[in-house]
Amino acid sequence: MTNIKASMAGSVWKIVVSEGDSVETDQDVVILESMKMEIPITAEAGGVVKELKVAEGDFVNEGDVIAIIA
Template sequence: MKEITASMAGTVLNVFVNSGDVIRLGQEVIMLESMKMEIPIESSGEGVVKEVKVNVGDFVNEGDTLIVLV
């Protein structure tokens, strides 16, 4: 299993994938908002989304798991 984690603290603005989606390396999967800036989170690997662990509006800290891939 691979995990996609938050690169910085912020609020989840958008989630672009759902469980069961096939994603590729570098695909934008989540948009965070931090200090009034939008920060795209890209996939660090390829696979199928097993679980999306956050929802729009959630606050996350740097290193928090956002998405689990299989």
Template sequence: MKEIISSMAGTVLNVMVEAGDEVTAGQEVCMLESMKMEIPVESQDAGKVVDIKVNIGDFVNEGDVLVVLE
């Protein structure tokens, strides 16, 4: 399993993937908002989405798991 983690604290604005989706390295999977800035979160690896750990509106901290890939 590979985990996509948040690089900073912020609020989840959008989740661009669903369970079962195939993602490629560099693909945006979430959009966070921090200090009025939108920060895209990209997958570091290719894989299949097996779990999404956040919902739109959730507050996340740096290091929190956002998406799990297989």
């Protein structure tokens, strides 16, 4: 299992994948908005999205788990 973590604090602007989706390494999973910039958070490994830990509009801190990929 791989935990996808926020690289910086910000708001979840858009969730690009759904639970059950297959993802590849470096594929966008979530887009954060911070300081009026959009920051894509990508999958560190390929697999299936087992759980999304955030919803659009949520605020996350650096290091928070956004999704779990198995």
